[in-house]
Amino acid sequence: MKKSLLALAILTPVLSANAANVYDSNGTQLSVGGRVQSVFFSANSSKAGEKDSSLVNSARFNLSGQTKVNDFISALAFTEWDLADGHKKNVGDNIKSREQYVGAQFSKYGKLIAGKTFDSTRALSLSTDTLETLDIYNDTGLNGDRRNGVVRYDYDNNNIFLSASFQIASDEQVVFGKKRDLESGYSLTAGYTFDDVFFGPLSIKAGYNYLKGQDDDVSSNVYENSTKLGNYSILDKADNYGLSVTLGSLVDGPYIGAHAYRQNSYFEPVSVQNSGVESYKLRDLKHVRSGYELLGGYNFENGISVYAGYEVQKQKISAHNTQNSEFTYKRIPVQVKYTYLGVKLWVEAEFDAGSDKKEKYKNISPVYNGEFTPYSNHTQFTVGARYTF
Secondary structure, eight states: OOSOHHHHHHHOGGGOTTSEEEEEETTEEEEEEEEEEEEEEOTTSTTSBTTBOEEEEEEEEEEEEEEEOSSSOEEEEEEEEEOOOSOTTTTTTSOEEEEEEEEEEOGGGOEEEEEEEOOTTHHHHTTTTTOSSOOHHHHHSTTSSOEEEEEEEEEEETTEEEEEEEEEEEEEEEETTEEEEEEEEEEEEEEEEEEEETTEEEEEEEEEEEEEEOOOOOTTOEEETTEEOSOOOOEEEEEEEEEEEEEEOSSSEEEEEEEEEEEEEEEOOEEEEETTEEEEEEEEEEEEEEEEEEEEEEEOTTSEEEEEEEEEEEEEEEEETSOOEEEEEEEEEEEEEEEETTEEEEEEEEEESSOOOGGGGGGSOTTTGGGSOOOOOSOEEEEEEEEEO
16 A cells, blocks of 8 residues: 555645536646534533533534645645534534645655645644544644644655645634644654555554744733633643654554644733732643544454544642642543445444543643643443535
């Protein structure tokens, strides 16, 4: 297998097999695609109603185009929107851009794109990202969402995978589940695929990315008498180390995936005041997320796939002049799904495997409590149906 199916699934959405080719003439192709789905979330899910089970509908629409310039270069573009769905915990009543970029394909020598997309280390988390709605890492990771201002080069040929990206200054980009103002950044991921090891291809990838927050004015970064008077979550910098290993295929037969990571984030100091007089400066905040995910399953010829995994994430907050605190999550996800052409039906559940109790992270200074990401340690499950066109 010369290509990495995991990388192609996310890093090249213009190749969607379900998209309809509506124009093809003189070297120019235009395709239209999208999806519509309804998902039932149990009451403990973050996307459910307030302590109520919910049925959440959603839709996406995308356009992709490619024009052959010569035998070596083809220009390309892709855009996708999340459409209004009426659910405030999802998209709401507005249309939201999900991914947008333009670029060029250089024959077999790779592709360069620029716009709103993932950086290169997203290719690592794809090794265990088969669940439709449940995943610890993707909810809070450095690559939990696509970002504006990304320029990325991908090469995936001759069993070699290389991807490098740069982050250009951009405001209100989602990092660690919150909107941040970014100044710059870069990432690099490399990997190699060995053909036919045991029951399929063996792929190994490693990557690193770095983000620098904007040097905003922090003079108003004040916390007084239990009241937030400024944005005390100003990101200084963050980085991420990751390693992934996959064996087999997500399309047919057995599959095993593993992903290990460590993410460090640092924040600007906060002036803690009492009646307008500074009591002390809370500084040197470091938030570490580290963990691993394991996944195994089998894809049957009749379209049914069965997967189960094990996820561990440890969060630790440390800062000068405040009590350090940490919290460990341990979860077991399972999934059964059926796929036929553009139709997908699934049942997913996630069980707690000994996570720390919520009371453990309540000792964090309230100044930084918003940076700590608590997960539910209850059983969650979803049932969904999707049609992709």
